[in-house]
Amino acid sequence: NAGVTQTPKFRILKIGQSMTLQCTQDMNHNYMYWYRQDPGMGLKLIYYSVGAGITDKGEVPNGYNVSRSTTEDFPLRLELAAPSQTSVYFCASSSTAGDSSYTFGSGTRLTVV
Amino acid sequence: QKEVEQNSGPLSVPEGAIASLNCTYSDRGSQSFFWYRQYSGKSPELIMSIYSNGDKEDGRFTAQLNKASQYVSLLIRDSQPSDSATYLCALSTGGGNKLTFGTGTQLKVEL
Numbered sequence: 519n520a521g522v523t524q525t526p527k528f529r530i531l532k533i534g535q536s537m538t539l540q541c542t543q544d545m546n547h548n549y550m551y552w553y554r555q556d557p558g559m560g561l562k563l564i565y566y567s568v569g570a571g572i573t574d575k576g577e578v579p580n581g582y583n584v585s586r587s588t589t590e591d592f593p594l595r596l597e598l599a600a601p602s603q604t605s606v607y608f609c610a611s612s613s614t615a616g617d618s619s620y621t622f623g624s625g626t627r628l629t630v631v
Numbered sequence: 632q633k634e635v636e637q638n639s640g641p642l643s644v645p646e647g648a649i650a651s652l653n654c655t656y657s658d659r660g661s662q663s664f665f666w667y668r669q670y671s672g673k674s675p676e677l678i679m680s681i682y683s684n685g686d687k688e689d690g691r692f693t694a695q696l697n698k699a700s701q702y703v704s705l706l707i708r709d710s711q712p713s714d715s716a717t718y719l720c721a722l723s724t725g726g727g728n729k730l731t732f733g734t735g736t737q738l739k740v741e742l
Binding site: 615 | 667
């Protein structure tokens with residue numbers, strides 16, 4: 519049982535480049551989330567999804583896009599990368615309504631130079 | 632005022648002592664509260680959840696919730712060096728099982 523899998527683990531992007539952070543879960547969880555964590559700033563919600571085909575913005579969505587075509591996958595797209603997007607990105611999932619017990623992926627460390 | 636406030640620490644305690652971690656929050660509508668542990672360079676992992684006023688014990692961990700005073704705390708008894716990590720307080724906000732996290736308290740357990 520792999521849980522939540524994120525790829526890649528590390529990536530360096532140049533300013534203006536684009537990339538997709540992949541997130542897959544094999545627990546059949548309906549709810550999925552993308553957070554970013556900056557040093558000393560805690561985790562900030564970027565986007566979330568309550569099921570396939572349904573996504574919504576979190577606290578810091580600017581510069582990002584998501585899609586949820588299947589229950590398993592929740593990719594995060596960065597368009598026109600900026601230095602402010604240098605961060606550690608975590609994908610998480612939870613199973614049912616009212617259950618905020620998250621399972622986190624191992625994270626993607628992204629540097630934009 | 633931040634939604635979830637934690638002292639960043641570091642909080643240093645000797646091995647075997649009780650570590651007390653505190654968190655205050657501003658949203659009186661929050662119903663669910665969580666403590667996550669995060670080792671350096673790793674992802675957060677859930678250690679405790681609490682939904683009702685009072686204490687909830689799980690092994691060496693006790694979570695305490697006081698909704699009237701808007702604080703939640705985590706006690707770690709018989710602290711071990713392996714407990715050295717950052718502890719994140721989180722609470723549910725709105726629908727979709729969304730969580731708002733504090734910035735975390737770094738705990739150091741010294742030999």
